[in-house]
Amino acid sequence: MNFENRIKGNITETIVKALLVDEGYRVVDSGIEHMIREVSCLGRQEYLNLSFADALRKLPDLVVMNKDQTKSHLVEVKYRQTWNGNLIKDLREQVIFFNQIVLICVNGSPVTESKEVSGATHLRAIELKYEDGEYLANKYTSKNSDTQESFEWVSITNGSEIDWWNLAPLQFVFNEMTSAAHPKEHPKHGTNINTLLACRAVKSLMDKTIWDVS
16 A cells, blocks of 8 residues: 555544544444554555454454444445445455444545535445345435435345445434434534534545645
């Protein structure tokens, strides 16, 4: 991993962790880079030559528990300059190993009619699981007529495609976020302030001009 990508990955994970902690969740670093920090300095082949066990190599980035520590999620955090549904397919082996994980993804350039950054434009999440021999994703569609969020488990094994807007706003996956019970909405954007700030930070991070040293 080159220096720029390492910096982006570390900052993205920190932003996500800070947001979840502020929203009342207990968050523990769990990826192999946290367990054995030296691996972050290795090239891909050097890393593979170490032959770490799958239980280490496939560890998701975070363990996220609710405030009462009665529910937990294994969370993989990814950033992409542009969304590509192949990311879901790339996580298949990890999902098979752990049965179920949540992907939180940061998208540097989501396709949207509005140029304004909202709480869900750049930061979204999706549940993934492996069940009865099938790799499944909990696809977000929209709010139904009863104003409830609509989800559908679809088979990635059978070729279902996931686009960016099929990932859900964070609060629909982590539905015990403090702001869900006590909204702190921005009067202009109509979204949780912390989520909005996180998305703005992510958008700034993805701005190509700040990485241009020519």
